[in-house]
Amino acid sequence: MSNKNVFLKKYFLMTRSEENYLKTIFHLGGGDSKSITTNAIAEQMETKPSSVTDMAKKLSDKGLVDYVRYQGVSLTTEGKKTALSIIRKHRLWEVFLVEKLDFSWDEVHEVAEQLEHIKSEKLVDKIDELLNFPKYDPHGDPIPTKDGKFQERDEKLLSEMSIKSIGICVGVKDSSVPFLKFLDKNNIALGNTIQVLDKEDFDNSLRIQMDGKEMRISHQIASNLYVKKND
């Protein structure tokens, strides 16, 4: 096989399933050369550990993961690069759906799961350009650049903010449909200014002021909202 075909193999002949495994391994922390267990991957992907083992071998053969029997997998440099390019596509498509097609933030993930597998570098780049090179997706997750770098941000969980401190709501940790719908219903949106007024010791709930209005928020909610502290 020629050198060019090795290139083609890696970049164009990745199956949808292989791409999904790489993405999951990355999300479970396998990008930092941490070993991710078969079971953890299986649980996350709602599949069986035996299936994960098979795929681990396949990805290892392709040089995308380091796999040690009974120990787990971690991404190689190539694997991490591939995972990041899929995550980049996923998040760009989510922005596109919200910004250009008026999808709500709880509708985009499912469609992006499909769109992230479309193979066309030009398409991604043009979508990126059309959206004016966004840095974050609709859930506040950073969009990797073409060369796989993240925009870092000084954010912390609302539940970890000190009393009286003020910040801007910049992301959600849990981006499940029910949580997102709950936030909509309570007018909690990214970009809103939040001040912690008071903490209730009993149940760790917070009294906050958001865009002028005062409200009470459970610990459950507060520990799933990212806030950027004002300078």
Next chain:
Amino acid sequence: MSNKNVFLKKYFLMTRSEENYLKTIFHLGGGDSKSITTNAIAEQMETKPSSVTDMAKKLSDKGLVDYVRYQGVSLTTEGKKTALSIIRKHRLWEVFLVEKLDFSWDEVHEVAEQLEHIKSEKLVDKIDELLNFPKYDPHGDPIPTKDGKFQERDEKLLSEMSIKSIGICVGVKDSSVPFLKFLDKNNIALGNTIQVLDKEDFDNSLRIQMDGKEMRISHQIASNLYVKKND
């Protein structure tokens, strides 16, 4: 299996391969209850007749084609509806790529082949709306409506136009990359006004006037350009 799941099966559980077969059968004329042969489908899809036979059985079981052994297949009403919805998506995505992302008309087909399989009714409808409900794709092919109707148009091949008659170039019959690039190079584009000045008996070439400029065009070219006659 519940009634609802039967619905789901037909509309959401179509595989990419099944969709491609339906589309091909439609393009070969199987939408007009004409029987399409195994060989014709195999040739068009660059696959083997035996593979087509297998798929014919599967699609027949699903009620999407009528299949008679040794005779060929034709689309059922359901099959035609499904084929048209995929063709609709394909052509809408092509318009999107050209209109919104500055793709050229020879770059869009390959990407649309992938995008046409994305499953989200809302996505198609929103793209349609974003594009202002286009009637034709970048190659002049009509875009089926949501309920599977085509916009008819009184068009004929340039090669069949009578001398002196005037029309507007509205479509290409051959939409291969080389032909489209040739047209670009010679400034022949959809929307241009064309008058047939003269026909050469020897090789059936035409002398035409296009947007003011005079040029000579081979029969090969003229028989792959659709023209709408002025009223």
Next chain:
DNA sequence: AATTAAATTTAGACAAAGCTAAAAATAGAT
């Protein structure tokens, strides 16, 4: 009507991606 060429189907195999059940390895608890 019989023969032959071409088209089509069948049979059997393979790769990808999944599953279940059984075997093997690891890690935790005595």
Next chain:
DNA sequence: ATCTATTTTTAGCTTTGTCTAAATTTAATT
């Protein structure tokens, strides 16, 4: 250090979609 409980892998089977080679049917020609 040994024994379990848990995790992980292996072996073997399934489905989808493809292929090749062999068998069968149809269609064309004498």
